[in-house]
Amino acid sequence: MEKFTVHQGVAAPMLQINIDTDAIIPSREMKLVSKQGLGEGLFAGWRYTLPNGREPNEDFVLNQAQYKNSSILLAGDNFGCGSSREHAVWALKEYGIKAIIAPGFGSIFYHNCIRNGILPVVLGNDEVLGLANHVEKDPQTCQVNINLLECYVSAFNTDHQSTELEATDSVNETLHFSFSILPAQREMLLEGLDGIALTLKSKSNIASFKQAYQRQYPWLA
Amino acid sequence: MDKTLFEKIWQHHLVQELDDGAALIYIDRVFLHERTGSIALKSLEADKRKVVSPEHVFCTMDHIVDTVIGRGDNTKVPSGKNFILATREACIDAKIKLFDVNDPQQGIVHVVSPELGIVQPGATLVCPDSHTCSQGALGALAWGIGSSEAEHALATKTLRVSKPKTMKVNFNGQLGFGVTAKDMILHLIGKYSAAGGAGYVIEFGGTAVDALDIEGRLTLCNMAVEFSAFTGLVAPDDKAIAYLKGREYAPKGALWQQAVAFWQSLYSDEHAQFDKTIEIDCADISPTITWGNSPQHACAVDSVVPFAPADATQNQLKALNRAYEYMDLPAGSALKGLPIGAAFIGSCTNSRISDLRLAAKVLKGRKVAENVNAICVPGSTTVKRQAEAEGLDKIFIAAGFEWREAGCSMCFFAGGESFGYRQRVVTSTNRNFESRQGPETRSHLASPATVAACAIAGCIADVREYL
Numbered sequence: 001m002e003k004f005t006v007h008q009g010v011a012a013p014m015l016q017i018n019i020d021t022d023a024i025i026p027s028r029e030m031k032l033v034s035k036q037g038l039g040e041g042l043f044a045g046w047r048y049t050l051p052n053g054r055e056p057n058e059d060f061v062l063n064q065a066q067y068k069n070s071s072i073l074l075a076g077d078n079f080g081c082g083s084s085r086e087h088a089v090w091a092l093k094e095y096g097i098k099a100i101i102a103p104g105f106g107s108i109f110y111h112n113c114i115r116n117g118i119l120p121v122v123l124g125n126d127e128v129l130g131l132a133n134h135v136e137k138d139p140q141t142c143q144v145n146i147n148l149l150e151c152y153v154s155a156f157n158t159d160h161q162s163t164e165l166e167a168t169d170s171v172n173e174t175l176h177f178s179f180s181i182l183p184a185q186r187e188m189l190l191e192g193l194d195g196i197a198l199t200l201k202s203k204s205n206i207a208s209f210k211q212a213y214q215r216q217y218p219w220l221a
Numbered sequence: 222m223d224k225t226l227f228e229k230i231w232q233h234h235l236v237q238e239l240d241d242g243a244a245l246i247y248i249d250r251v252f253l254h255e256r257t258g259s260i261a262l263k264s265l266e267a268d269k270r271k272v273v274s275p276e277h278v279f280c281t282m283d284h285i286v287d288t289v290i291g292r293g294d295n296t297k298v299p300s301g302k303n304f305i306l307a308t309r310e311a312c313i314d315a316k317i318k319l320f321d322v323n324d325p326q327q328g329i330v331h332v333v334s335p336e337l338g339i340v341q342p343g344a345t346l347v348c349p350d351s352h353t354c355s356q357g358a359l360g361a362l363a364w365g366i367g368s369s370e371a372e373h374a375l376a377t378k379t380l381r382v383s384k385p386k387t388m389k390v391n392f393n394g395q396l397g398f399g400v401t402a403k404d405m406i407l408h409l410i411g412k413y414s415a416a417g418g419a420g421y422v423i424e425f426g427g428t429a430v431d432a433l434d435i436e437g438r439l440t441l442c443n444m445a446v447e448f449s450a451f452t453g454l455v456a457p458d459d460k461a462i463a464y465l466k467g468r469e470y471a472p473k474g475a476l477w478q479q480a481v482a483f484w485q486s487l488y489s490d491e492h493a494q495f496d497k498t499i500e501i502d503c504a505d506i507s508p509t510i511t512w513g514n515s516p517q518h519a520c521a522v523d524s525v526v527p528f529a530p531a532d533a534t535q536n537q538l539k540a541l542n543r544a545y546e547y548m549d550l551p552a553g554s555a556l557k558g559l560p561i562g563a564a565f566i567g568s569c570t571n572s573r574i575s576d577l578r579l580a581a582k583v584l585k586g587r588k589v590a591e592n593v594n595a596i597c598v599p600g601s602t603t604v605k606r607q608a609e610a611e612g613l614d615k616i617f618i619a620a621g622f623e624w625r626e627a628g629c630s631m632c633f634f635a636g637g638e639s640f641g642y643r644q645r646v647v648t649s650t651n652r653n654f655e656s657r658q659g660p661e662t663r664s665h666l667a668s669p670a671t672v673a674a675c676a677i678a679g680c681i682a683d684v685r686e687y688l
Contacts, residue, residue, distance in 0.1 A: 108366060
């Protein structure tokens with residue numbers, strides 16, 4: 001799995017709450033018994049003018065020139081709620097999304113992100129809005145920087161290389177927010193770990209647990 | 222120290238605490254279906270990994286398979302046949318028990334698993350399907366996962382899990398006339414939002430949950446994911462034990478006695494601490510229906526589409542305005558009397574025999590309104606057979622409902638059958654998301670009894686006038 005350490009890029013705001021995985025990848029776009037070929041179906045219901053069509057809807061944020069090459073989504077609370085379909089994450093990944101910043105995520109979606117090298121960042125509602133206000137000034141230059149090594153997100157302006165932009169709408173506060181993520185999930189992303197390989201190191205533990213378990217609960221053996 | 226039911230099940234399955242803060246949890250049963258299971262099995266094989274305990278893995282054809290009478294491997298879903306063939310082949314290769322297309326036990330995973338006694342109290346069960354939480358109704362720790370995690374469970378018999386927080390939701394008092402488990406869960410989500418359960422495993426309790434039969438509890442737990450919970454569960458009681466007795470995969474003989482003795486220890490201790498508690502007074506619950514494009518847009522059937530609350534955030538307003546626009550229902554619109562084009566009874570939420578009996582009670586001697594496309598899809602072939610033995614199919618058909626083979630069917634649109642562009646549907650399913658049941662279809666979630674009443678009325682109706 002691809003490692004995630006730091007990433008800086010264009011961020012697209014999609015701030016309405018409760019964007020579900022059916023919206024991220026409609027079931028009708030899951031045509032193959034495969035994890036591939038899903039990028040085109042990403043947000044298909046909003047991205048194209050007609051269901052099943054491919055004519056871009058110019059009103060949709062990712063179709064707008066200023067949001068070209070977006071690699072980060074700024075989202076509302078409960079992003080990725082609904083269906084467990086990992087296709088939502090595979091579609092985002094294939095499209096080029098590396099991280100999603102939201103006040104909260106659907107639980108299964110969150111775990112699917114971790115398993116596929118996409119970083120889900122939980123920030124407060126006002127912090128996400130602050131970042132959205134920053135990028136909306138000029139999305140191509142007013143970018144977002146995410147650092148998983150030190151667990152922070154900051155506003156970034158490509159015209160002022162490596163300086164963090166000061167927020168103009170709040171009193172001398174820089175747009176620099178720490179976030180927390182469970183150590184297990186952080187490590188998985190930083191190292192690009194394969195969970196199965198990692199768990200198989202505990203193979204003998206699992207085997208002896210299973211033996212004792214089946215003695216105690218023989219009806220489940 | 223007093224423990225919650227969840228804590229007990231967690232401890233029983235804890236293989237080891239991991240260095241990274243997560244826990245390695247032993248998984249008793251894995252269920253798969255042709256939509257996501259096929260991909261998990263294929264990917265596992267590509268990685269040259271094996272299913273370690275195939276005797277504990279089950280698979281069913283429910284998501285893509287047609288529900289029209291006389292169905293086979295061909296599907297109305299474009300390329301759906303590939304999912305069916307790939308699943309069948311992978312199950313044969315991995316020696317997994319498959320409830321195939323025309324198997325007499327085929328059906329929706331969360332209907333089949335309880336009715337065959339595959340899910341049991343105190344067990345852990347996972348499935349790459351978000352509604353796996355349904356199965357917590359029998360006192361199991363059952364939750365939905367993605368395909369990658371399914372591969373992990375299949376290959377290692379464990380999952381790496383970060384422990385969720387605990388919540389108790391008590392439904393106190395008695396349910397009013399015409400109010401069902403579906404109305405309970407819609408009411409909860411309507412009141413506390415679609416994100417209200419995020420991060421929690423929820424134990425449902427209180428007098429009204431005690432009074433529910435197992436099928437009602439399956440409906441209640443089914444929509445825990447719509448509350449964004451890790452999962453939901455109900456402590457197993459005598460009803461759960463009686464429900465399981467004699468089912469095909471339930472323990473038999475001496476093992477049954479041993480299992481029952483253990484199951485009776487599965488409850489939250491008197492002074493167990495939950496991280497959060499919600500109390501619901503059932504007197505406040507009316508027959509409930511959703512008006513918008515999120516399950517949290519739920520309100521009493523005799524009320525109006527709500528206005529935005531004064532303290533709504535910008536993002537909440539964005540979502541509300543989108544919902545008014547998408548549903549073509551401005552704030553203040555009355556729901557009762559709103560004309561509908563279709564009515565659907567089915568899905569893992571409400572397609573069990575008790576659901577069909579209740580709907581049939583409303584439909585008996587009545588006719589579906591003109592121009593309403595009414596469809597009933599039993600949750601499993603077993604449910605279908607039982608309904609036919611009771612003559613319920615005749616009541617549905619006489620009323621003007623189409624009577625189908627078992628499966629997920631039109632709970633979601635996968636490019637095959639749909640209710641049609643911008644059609645307004647009253648549905649016993651769990652998701653009213655945009656385009657969920659067809660291109661820009663407008664779905665209103667409700668109990669199967671309410672769906673039946675609406676089908677008769679040709680518009681959104683109060684089921685209490687039809688019982």
